Amino acid sequence: MHFETLAIHAGRHLDLGTGAVIPPIHLSTTFWRDPLQTLAGAPLPDYTYTREGNPTRGALEQALAQLEGGSAAALFASGSAATLAILQTLSTGDHLLLPQDVYYGTFKIAQGILARWGLQVEQVDMTDLEQVAAALRPQTRLVWIETPSNPMLTLTDIAAIAELAHRHAARCVCDNTWATPLLQRPLELGADWVVHSTTKYLNGHSDVLGGAVITAAPDPESDPDWQTLRHIQANGGGVPSPFECWLTLRGLQTLxxxxxxxxxxxxxxxxxxxxxxxxxxxxxxxxxxxxxxxxxxxxxxxxxxxxxxxxxxxxxxxxxxxxxxxxxxxxxxxxxxxxxxxxxxxxxxxxxxxxxxxxxxxxxxxxxxxxxxxxxxxxxxxxxxxxxx
Ligand SMILES: Cc1ncc(COP(=O)(O)O)c(C=O)c1O
Structure with missing residues (x-):
């Protein structure tokens, strides 16, 4: 299906209860569980409590996963909350490679918050493949790409960096905020995850703060890194409100x-x-x-x-x-x-x-x-x- 069609239809369904063409906003924080089903040992329903999952958030997650060509998406309260959650999937002693020209907030999260917890943060010129290859170490767990970069508009070769990262068994994450999935396809070029500040072009109207991570994992349910991210999302609770998700779903249609x-x-x-x-x-x-x-x-x-x-x-x-x-x-x-x-x-x-x-x-x-x-x-x-x- 073409991008324009997906932007309008992905994640959106007729509301069968009312026939509403525009999806409703689910503000309820809590959802009914049938006690008899619980008694019979049935698994939990899709929605129990809105921090862990919400139908409006689910609709936007589905839409963003489809638009980026990924298998699943996890939404956060801001692009920075998404970045923090990604970096929190790393452990003490892990090495993170960041570009020299990177959104300054990303650097502040890595160096100002997570370095205190033992994350080894290093910046390299991502436009220079030799420098990146030389900087990779056995402890390197994540290579971060931002292209075009903020604010110098430098460009990184996503396919080449993803290959280098994978050769060292590191994950490659690409911040695709500036390009959007219309102009750049990091997952198809080999990146493992894409991160967005949905505050920007995806919502597109300067009235919503939000963030998203999208994975290329063929089976996200059995990918331990993705499950760690989901755990941070659901239990850390840095999630967007249903209204913000609804506005972003609306904005996406004209992306x-x-x-x-x-x-x-x-x-x-x-x-x-x-x-x-x-x-x-x-x-x-x-x-x-x-x-x-x-x-x-x-x-x-x-x-x-x-x-x-x-x-x-x-x-x-x-x-x-x-x-x-x-x-x-x-x-x-x-x-x-x-x-x-x-x-x-x-x-x-x-x-x-x-x-x-x-x-x-x-x-x-x-x-x-x-x-x-x-x-x-x-x-x-x-x-x-x-x-x-
Ligand atoms: C490239 C990039 N990534 C991430 C962010 C952070 O997003 P947010 O402001 O939604 O936390 C920004 C914000 O300007 C950005 O430009």
């Missing part, structure tokens, strides 16, 4: 059409910025100038809605540009219909390695001519002002 708009607009803006004299560098995998453009063409049919660019000057000029914009809101996050721009170094804090002159853009679904005109006037105003000084 392929929204993504095409994001990609087209981002490509247009990337070209515009690339030729602007006040812009030093544009990071977008769809540009010929991107160092991994060939890999992007191989791994992604289109290049996504995220880009970053470095303006001439430093922190002052970058923040001036952000301040002059009318249509782009200076705010964090990504993946909604509205365009956002963010000075990443200032939110990442004093240990940030992000250049001070870099602005990250979540390109929205406004008309590209309006977005371009806004960027043009903001750059013009900034450089008129600074060039006068």
């Amino acid at each position: 392929p059409y929204r993504m095409r708009g994001h990609c087209q607009n981002a490509q247009t803006l990337a070209h515009f910025l690339h030729s602007h004299p006040a812009v030093e560098r544009v990071h977008y995998p769809g540009l010929l100038s991107h160092p991994a453009h060939a890999l992007a063409q191989q791994q992604m049919p289109e290049f996504g809605g995220m880009l970053s660019f470095q303006v001439r000057g430093g922190r002052q000029e970058a923040l001036q540009v952000a301040a002059q914009l009318q249509l782009f809101t200076h705010a964090t996050s990504l993946g909604g219909p509205e365009s956002l721009i963010e000075h990443r170094a200032s939110i990442e804090g004093p240990n940030s390695t992000t250049p001070e002159n870099l602005l990250r853009v979540s390109v929205g679904l406004e008309h590209p001519q309006d977005l371009m005109a806004d960027l043009k006037q903001a750059l013009q105003q900034t450089y008129q002002q600074t060039d006068k000084k």
